[in-house]
Amino acid sequence: MGDLDRILPLWRELESAAADYVLATVVAVQGSSYRRPGACMLLAPDGRRAGTVSGGCLESEVARRAWWLTANGPVVHRYSTAEEDGERPYGSGCGGIIWLLLERRPTAAPLLHAFDQSFYRRIPLAVATILEGEHTGHRAFAGLDSSANSGSALAPLQQLAQLSLEGKLSLEEKIEVQGIQTRAWTDFRPARRGLWIFGAGDDAQPLLRLGKEMGWYVALADGRSQLVTRDRFPLADELHILPVDDLPLNPASTPTPALANLRPHDAAVLMTHSFEQDSRVLASMFAASDLPAYIGVLGPQRRTRELLAEAAQLLHLSADPLSSGPQIERWFQQLHAPTGLDLGAESPEAVAVSILAEILKSLNAATALPLRQIRATVRAENTR
Numbered sequence: 580m581g582d583l584d585r586i587l588p589l590w591r592e593l594e595s596a597a598a599d600y601v602l603a604t605v606v607a608v609q610g611s612s613y614r615r616p617g618a619c620m621l622l623a624p625d626g627r628r629a630g631t632v633s634g635g636c637l638e639s640e641v642a643r644r645a646w647w648l649t650a651n652g653p654v655v656h657r658y659s660t661a662e663e664d665g666e667r668p669y670g671s672g673c674g675g676i677i678w679l680l681l682e683r684r685p686t687a688a689p690l691l692h693a694f695d696q697s698f699y700r701r702i703p704l705a706v707a708t709i710l711e712g713e714h715t716g717h718r719a720f721a722g723l724d725s726s727a728n729s730g731s732a733l734a735p736l737q738q739l740a741q742l743s744l745e746g747k748l749s750l751e752e753k754i755e756v757q758g759i760q761t762r763a764w765t766d767f768r769p770a771r772r773g774l775w776i777f778g779a780g781d782d783a784q785p786l787l788r789l790g791k792e793m794g795w796y797v798a799l800a801d802g803r804s805q806l807v808t809r810d811r812f813p814l815a816d817e818l819h820i821l822p823v824d825d826l827p828l829n830p831a832s833t834p835t836p837a838l839a840n841l842r843p844h845d846a847a848v849l850m851t852h853s854f855e856q857d858s859r860v861l862a863s864m865f866a867a868s869d870l871p872a873y874i875g876v877l878g879p880q881r882r883t884r885e886l887l888a889e890a891a892q893l894l895h896l897s898a899d900p901l902s903s904g905p906q907i908e909r910w911f912q913q914l915h916a917p918t919g920l921d922l923g924a925e926s927p928e929a930v931a932v933s934i935l936a937e938i939l940k941s942l943n944a945a946t947a948l949p950l951r952q953i954r955a956t957v958r959a960e961n962t963r
Contacts, residue, residue, distance in 0.1 A: 582630040583698050584794040586621045589629045590691045598624055601645040602687035603679045605632050606655060606710055606764050607751075610675035616749065617766045621691075622646075632679060636660055645681050653682035653716030680708065686716035693720050694768075701771045701796060701842065703747070707740035709754075710762045736763060743767045771796055772942070775841050775871065777821070777860050778850035779806035782877075785931035786848065787812055793935070800837035802856050823856055826863040828893055838863060846873035846938045848918055854886065862890035865910055873941045875918025875934060883916040920947060 613634030743765035779801035798817035919933035
């Protein structure tokens, strides 16, 4: 997603000037690769580029030959970073092979338009693309209105895109195109993540910057109007002065603007350093029908349990201790409190890294174990 945050502004600039461009997309990898299928790089005719398709070893070579390779239309080109490969390897010998779909504006524009809609509307998208034959670069989309589909989209291609969207996974299949079995690939892109930061202290600034570096949609809210300013948080997608007393406390209420765009696939971090604000935000979240995928609370667990007890009182649950006690414990188990991983962090920047690391671990269902340990386990299993 971070690449789109850089690719789309350049694309809009080139489109407004009616300038041609080349889009390079990773469509397959073999062996070690820094980027996975779906990674993109946009090349402008003046030499500018946005996005990456490798760890830095391929970009210059791709840019050097992309215009020549696409002179007659879209093409899938093979690049090797393996030192033992018979072809000229690029970079330091990562030991992988990457296939890139290279294309110019006529076929790339519908794709980038679909990316633009999906990215800024924060909705999932599946793109099915033909990778061989005379129809290379033809696409079908699922997740957007039908006008996003290219005019030449074939029925089997559209069905593949829909299958990818419904299954929430990328696919590679053979489909029949004019009686010929043809390779097609779908790129499933989940909805753009959102990060909701409740708290506008100095410690919120590095967390917001890191969220934006990830390409996420980042909103910030706090009851202290003197802190919620564009000068302090120039990168925020949303800034809200939090009306603490007006936060909705039942599902039928209209959500406050600070919570209106918070979605189930988002993350929220409470770091206001204010007991009243944190307890009311938690009460408002637990009163809603859907919780965000991650809720982190800064501070010790004792404080968080006290916040939840106050939230229960705000939601009129504390009058019945037989039900409020278990409910508070269920709420506590749904939180990440204290928020973050144990990285020995002390500075605001290091704390922000630990929080974002735990968010990624949670949202991606990852282990957060050292990669050398994971790789060693994989190698051991492969040798059995």
